[in-house]
Amino acid sequence: MTDFFAHKTAEVSPKAKIGDNTKIWNFVQVRENSSIGKDCIISNGVYIDEGVKIGDNVKIQNKVSVYKGVTIEDGVFVGPHVCFTNDKVPRAISESGELLSASEWKLVPTLIKKGASLGAHSVIICGVTIGKFAMVGSGSVVTKDVSDHGLVFGNPAKLQGYVCSCGKKLDRINEKRYNHICTECNKKYKF
Amino acid sequence: MTDFFAHKTAEVSPKAKIGDNTKIWNFVQVRENSSIGKDCIISNGVYIDEGVKIGDNVKIQNKVSVYKGVTIEDGVFVGPHVCFTNDKVPRAISESGELLSASEWKLVPTLIKKGASLGAHSVIICGVTIGKFAMVGSGSVVTKDVSDHGLVFGNPAKLQGYVCSCGKKLDRINEKRYNHICTECNKKYKF
Amino acid sequence: MTDFFAHKTAEVSPKAKIGDNTKIWNFVQVRENSSIGKDCIISNGVYIDEGVKIGDNVKIQNKVSVYKGVTIEDGVFVGPHVCFTNDKVPRAISESGELLSASEWKLVPTLIKKGASLGAHSVIICGVTIGKFAMVGSGSVVTKDVSDHGLVFGNPAKLQGYVCSCGKKLDRINEKRYNHICTECNKKYKF
Numbered sequence: 001m002t003d004f005f006a007h008k009t010a011e012v013s014p015k016a017k018i019g020d021n022t023k024i025w026n027f028v029q030v031r032e033n034s035s036i037g038k039d040c041i042i043s044n045g046v047y048i049d050e051g052v053k054i055g056d057n058v059k060i061q062n063k064v065s066v067y068k069g070v071t072i073e074d075g076v077f078v079g080p081h082v083c084f085t086n087d088k089v090p091r092a093i094s095e096s097g098e099l100l101s102a103s104e105w106k107l108v109p110t111l112i113k114k115g116a117s118l119g120a121h122s123v124i125i126c127g128v129t130i131g132k133f134a135m136v137g138s139g140s141v142v143t144k145d146v147s148d149h150g151l152v153f154g155n156p157a158k159l160q161g162y163v164c165s166c167g168k169k170l171d172r173i174n175e176k177r178y179n180h181i182c183t184e185c186n187k188k189y190k191f
Numbered sequence: 192m193t194d195f196f197a198h199k200t201a202e203v204s205p206k207a208k209i210g211d212n213t214k215i216w217n218f219v220q221v222r223e224n225s226s227i228g229k230d231c232i233i234s235n236g237v238y239i240d241e242g243v244k245i246g247d248n249v250k251i252q253n254k255v256s257v258y259k260g261v262t263i264e265d266g267v268f269v270g271p272h273v274c275f276t277n278d279k280v281p282r283a284i285s286e287s288g289e290l291l292s293a294s295e296w297k298l299v300p301t302l303i304k305k306g307a308s309l310g311a312h313s314v315i316i317c318g319v320t321i322g323k324f325a326m327v328g329s330g331s332v333v334t335k336d337v338s339d340h341g342l343v344f345g346n347p348a349k350l351q352g353y354v355c356s357c358g359k360k361l362d363r364i365n366e367k368r369y370n371h372i373c374t375e376c377n378k379k380y381k382f
Numbered sequence: 383m384t385d386f387f388a389h390k391t392a393e394v395s396p397k398a399k400i401g402d403n404t405k406i407w408n409f410v411q412v413r414e415n416s417s418i419g420k421d422c423i424i425s426n427g428v429y430i431d432e433g434v435k436i437g438d439n440v441k442i443q444n445k446v447s448v449y450k451g452v453t454i455e456d457g458v459f460v461g462p463h464v465c466f467t468n469d470k471v472p473r474a475i476s477e478s479g480e481l482l483s484a485s486e487w488k489l490v491p492t493l494i495k496k497g498a499s500l501g502a503h504s505v506i507i508c509g510v511t512i513g514k515f516a517m518v519g520s521g522s523v524v525t526k527d528v529s530d531h532g533l534v535f536g537n538p539a540k541l542q543g544y545v546c547s548c549g550k551k552l553d554r555i556n557e558k559r560y561n562h563i564c565t566e567c568n569k570k571y572k573f
Contacts, residue, residue, distance in 0.1 A: 089358030167471030280549030
């Protein structure tokens with residue numbers, strides 16, 4: 001038994017594994033066989049599907065739906081209203097009108113790497129990997145992989161540059177060993 | 192009285208009509224004079240407004256808002272976070288600052304036909320008809336009608352091709368009686 | 383003590399200030415030190431963050447998240463699923479993997495002026511001001527200020543014309559003192 005907080009209106013499965021000091025807020029649902037690390041914040045109305053894996057120090061904002069097949073590494077920020085998916089071509093029925101069973105569709109996994117930020121109200125199409133400390137702008141529709149430190153936005157989301165671990169957009173430089181610099185941290189990067 | 196399941200946190204109006212074997216999950220609200228068919232799944236946080244008509248075998252994913260004036264036929268898949276609307280030019284007040292009453296706006300109806308799929312996090316502007324087994328890509332803003340088996344995506348959503356009843360995108364062929372084929376089902380179509 | 387209604391499933395902080403005749407519906411959360419004016423409607427699943435200021439006669443539709451730093455003046459219509467933000471470059475952790483504390487990010491305020499309408503499922507990037515009786519189309523990503531009576535939509539949202547206080551799109555005219563007219567109200571405007 002770990003020491004986490006869950007608001008009285010939250011529905012947390014006793015079969016979910018929740019780390020120390022994690023806070024689960026109002027109207028959240030956490031389903032069976034999911035795991036959430038320590039020091040996470042799971043905000044109002046979030047839905048964590050069965051089998052989802054979430055690391056430590058993750059912040060998930062209001063109303064986010066995290067579906068089975070999604071893995072979220074340590075230190076990821078998931079903005080409000082972000083929507084994950086796990087089915088590329090969803091259908092409720094077959095052509096003859098029969099209800100499709102769970103066995104008739106193929107789950108497509110998604111990976112969000114350490115320190116990445118997913119902007120508010122973006123949607124992540126299943127099958128993508130979002131790199132370390134990447135940043136997805138608000139309102140994006142992410143249909144392709146995003147590289148480490150990549151900055152993407154738009155519908156569909158396109159690469160618009162690179163960001164520092166601190167979040168600031170990097171400036172281009174022309175040095176032998178580096179081609180980007182953060183004017184805030186003075187940290188240099190090579191992409 | 193029919194035999195459906197509603198989670199203890201769901202708020203289902205006794206004046207709603209719910210079909211056999213339908214499942215209504217956590218934090219759902221179903222309002223008066225709406226009707227939901229049999230074998231449906233109404234997922235976490237969905238809102239079904241008064242007077243909404245929903246057929247059989249319909250799957251509505253998390254947080255969807257279905258407003259008065261929307262009709263959803265049998266076998267439709269509504270992805271997570273999808274938002275319907277029923278007012279083209281919403282205002283809360285008149286120019287003089289008076290609160291507008293319900294009688295001062297015009298409800299615009301929307302129709303989603305049998306077997307269609309609405310991708311995650313898309314918004315359906317009222318007044319449109321979405322055709323049978325059409326597919327709306329995730330994150331779309333649908334402002335116009337979609338034909339039967341039409342595949343649309345983007346903001347605004349545009350026709351990008353056609354899909355099979357099974358969900359697969361169709362290939363073009365050049366036959367006398369058909370111009371599209373599903374390489375999965377071998378079913379041919381003429382559009 | 384004022385005379386407002388809150389549904390039994392709503393979580394309203396006793397430290398929030400709520401005006402007379404305001405209605406707070408199912409699964410809403412209203413946090414401490416926020417203030418909501420009179421005659422407002424706060425619909426299903428809305429989240430009002432601490433410190434948020436909302437005027438009179440405001441209508442907020444389902445699932446909207448209004449974050450600290452957002453000010454909503456009288457008579458604003460906020461469509462369903464609209465998402466506000468208050469951090470331009472959100473991060474959960476520093477480069478070394480340490481959890482960032484609340485003091486380490488800069489809140490960026492947002493202002494929605496009297497009578498404006500925010501269309502369904504739009505996202506408002508923090509830092510913008512949306513003018514009086516402006517209209518934001520459904521599914522927009524608002525990244526810049528919108529002028530009074532401005533009509534914007536798209537991702538990113540762009541100015542597409544002007545709207546009347548009644549909501550109707552204005553026609554251009556060529557008069558000495560006016561350059562736009564509402565064919566419904568006959569009201570003329572100069573922009």
